[in-house]
Amino acid sequence: MWVDINVHLELMNAPSESVNQAATAAAVKFIATGTDPDQWDWLAGRTSNVAFGLHPRYAVQTSDWVSLLEGYLRKNPRCAMGEIGLDFRPQMPNRELQKKVFERQLALAKELDRPVIIHAVKAHSEVISALKRVGLSRFVIHAFSGSKNIAADYLAMGGYLSASCVLMRTPRPKALQVFRAMPRNRLLFETDAPDLPLAGMDQSSPEFLPIIGQSLALDFEISLSALEHLSYANARTLFDHDFVQ
Numbered sequence: 001m002w003v004d005i006n007v008h009l010e011l012m013n014a015p016s017e018s019v020n021q022a023a024t025a026a027a028v029k030f031i032a033t034g035t036d037p038d039q040w041d042w043l044a045g046r047t048s049n050v051a052f053g054l055h056p057r058y059a060v061q062t063s064d065w066v067s068l069l070e071g072y073l074r075k076n077p078r079c080a081m082g083e084i085g086l087d088f089r090p091q092m093p094n095r096e097l098q099k100k101v102f103e104r105q106l107a108l109a110k111e112l113d114r115p116v117i118i119h120a121v122k123a124h125s126e127v128i129s130a131l132k133r134v135g136l137s138r139f140v141i142h143a144f145s146g147s148k149n150i151a152a153d154y155l156a157m158g159g160y161l162s163a164s165c166v167l168m169r170t171p172r173p174k175a176l177q178v179f180r181a182m183p184r185n186r187l188l189f190e191t192d193a194p195d196l197p198l199a200g201m202d203q204s205s206p207e208f209l210p211i212i213g214q215s216l217a218l219d220f221e222i223s224l225s226a227l228e229h230l231s232y233a234n235a236r237t238l239f240d241h242d243f244v245q
């Protein structure tokens, strides 16, 4: 069984039932990640593995989202928190506001002991400082594409790094070397569907995770079945969940 740790179910072209069915047929379980309060309501009950979180794209001034988020997490004791993080590209919300929203959520994740799926774009050093300040070690950096030194910081804190089809691009990205050298028990996998489509496709979908796996198994010089086992075993450890349902 594969575990795709980051799917944006509400953005998929296909209805969620058919996404679920196609993923099941391909032996892929997936986590449908949260983005904003309206979407949390849509997500609840739509599929068995859900994460709730306020994405930096939706960082807002008001604070009533905090109690709402806490409510969803408490009602769903097995749920992770995500996608949360920092994105310092120019079109994104104000950086100070993003930092406040991110740290508030990290503190909540720590309080409730939930694993966190983190989005970090052009903001790794600020993400690392925030994780250290809060003292959080149950996290994964999704679609990681940073340097060896950045990876080492995350790994030293106990974090996981998630591999995506970005690693299949030509020319081969530098981050591929990071993934080849990192401890295999901290490796996770994702499609980020419908984003990050495979070459020649319009959008991604969780059932394509084994295709990414095939490519990475060759790169990592490991069998496909061993990589599939890591995908499941590592997700089971971080998320403390057997993904059977």
Ligand SMILES: [Zn+2]
Pocket (backbone or CB within 6 Å): 083, 118, 119, 120, 142
């Ligand atoms: Zn993201």
